[in-house]
Amino acid sequence: QFAESSQKKEALQKNIEKLKTGREDTAERAALLKELAALRQKKEQLKTEIDKYRECDPDVVEEMRQTNQVAKEAANRWTDNIFSIKSWAKRKFGFEESRIDKGFGIPEDLDYID
Secondary structure, eight states, X not given: OHHHHHHHHHHHHHHHHHHHTTOOOOHHHHHHHHHXXXXXXXXXXXXXXXXXXXXXXXXXXXXXXXHHHHHHHHHHHHHHHHHHHHHHHHHHHOOOHXXXXXXXXXXXXXXXXX
16 A cells, blocks of 8 residues: 555646646746736726626516516516405305405505506
């Protein structure tokens, strides 16, 4: 096991030396790394600025419209369900509509969303 580990260590050391080739610390490399860091920072700034204007993106606006349409349809479906149950309760038990509304906390001005 020790010999095996020693061989792995030597192989890794050789690999490290091989990878260091071309990565010597030169003035040109330092300048390129500095430029790379500056460009990455600029990219992040531009990304942040784009995110500020995201709500004006036509794709986002269209997605919001579709989401609103789905929510509106769901709200109208639940409103229809409430009216159906109120109608059933009035027929089945003879309750007044105001009594049903009060008992279940249904607002008097409940109506479909246009």
